[in-house]
Amino acid sequence: MKNEADSNKAAPNQGNAIALNDVNYHYADANSSGLHIPTWKVNYGDRVFLHGHSGSGKTTLLNLLAGVLTPQSGELSLLGKPFSALSARQRDKFRAQHIGVVFQQFNLIPYLSVLKNIELATYFAKAGKTNITDAAEALLTGLNLPATILQQPANALSVGQQQRVAIARALINKPEILLVDEPTSALDAAARDAFMTILIDMCKQHNTTLIFVSHDMYLKKFFETSVEMSSLKGSSLKQSSLIQPAETK
Numbered sequence: 001m002k003n004e005a006d007s008n009k010a011a012p013n014q015g016n017a018i019a020l021n022d023v024n025y026h027y028a029d030a031n032s033s034g035l036h037i038p039t040w041k042v043n044y045g046d047r048v049f050l051h052g053h054s055g056s057g058k059t060t061l062l063n064l065l066a067g068v069l070t071p072q073s074g075e076l077s078l079l080g081k082p083f084s085a086l087s088a089r090q091r092d093k094f095r096a097q098h099i100g101v102v103f104q105q106f107n108l109i110p111y112l113s114v115l116k117n118i119e120l121a122t123y124f125a126k127a128g129k130t131n132i133t134d135a136a137e138a139l140l141t142g143l144n145l146p147a148t149i150l151q152q153p154a155n156a157l158s159v160g161q162q163q164r165v166a167i168a169r170a171l172i173n174k175p176e177i178l179l180v181d182e183p184t185s186a187l188d189a190a191a192r193d194a195f196m197t198i199l200i201d202m203c204k205q206h207n208t209t210l211i212f213v214s215h216d217m218y219l220k221k222f223f224e225t226s227v228e229m230s231s232l233k234g235s236s237l238k239q240s241s242l243i244q245p246a247e248t249k
């Protein structure tokens with residue numbers, strides 16, 4: 001249940017967490033194929049494994065969902081808000097408050113401590129959290145990291161640890177939507193499985209809508225829903241939960 005501090009969050013379960021209608025994006029480079037998605041809907045709390053061949057547009061789609069790119073035409077709604085129609089400033093605010101992002105480069109500030117890196121996310125969201133240290137510590141514990149790591153600079157951590165800190169930073173504002181791009185490529189098999197289990201459990205706990213992009217088809221087994229990029233492009237109706245039957249662990 002959400003508390004008062006979460007009162008700026010969008011009302012849950014009204015329509016879809018993500019809804020795309022006739023979305024077009026093309027890069028300035030005329031040789032680039034761009035992206036056209038007629039319809040795609042993702043329910044609140046769904047966890048979607050998004051895969052497809054190199055160049056199929058996975059990163060472009062994640063960047064559209066994160067508001068890093070905006071479509072030239074069509075509508076992209078998040079949490080019932082017309083995200084693509086917001087001004088750049090409104091979009092930045094919406095992203096900071098409602099969307100967690102973990103991209104391939106974890107984008108931690110190397111010389112800042114883990115705590116400062118996580119605090120920055122709350123600063124941009126203007127979340128007004130009184131005790132970030134406790135919340136960050138709880139997240140790190142959930143991600144199997146010792147609390148002592150909070151005071152270490154980000155560049156003193158292993159890649160696997162940085163990856164989990166990036167997840168903690170993405171989750172600190174309790175985002176309704178979490179966008180994750182190829183996060184396990186640097187991990188060995190045991191660390192990868194442990195990481196996936198923790199990530200999925202955290203999303204279940206908070207009813208977070210997760211869009212997870214990867215080439216690694218092994219990871220599909222962690223998701224109820226998987227979507228192939230080519231099935232999103234150029235077809236008439238796609239509802240994430242209808243694309244493939246539920247596949248459980």
Ligand SMILES: Nc1ncnc2c1ncn2[C@@H]1O[C@H](COP(=O)(O)OP(=O)(O)OP(=O)(O)O)[C@@H](O)[C@H]1O
Pocket residue numbers: 027028029032033034052053054055056057058059060061
């Ligand atoms: N900044 C850019 N300028 C021009 N074209 C681009 C740019 N970024 C991507 N593209 C093109 O857009 C298409 C989709 O690229 P995108 O990176 O979204 O694919 P992807 O599925 O994420 O690929 P990968 O799995 O290799 O990361 C490709 O044809 C790519 O060449």
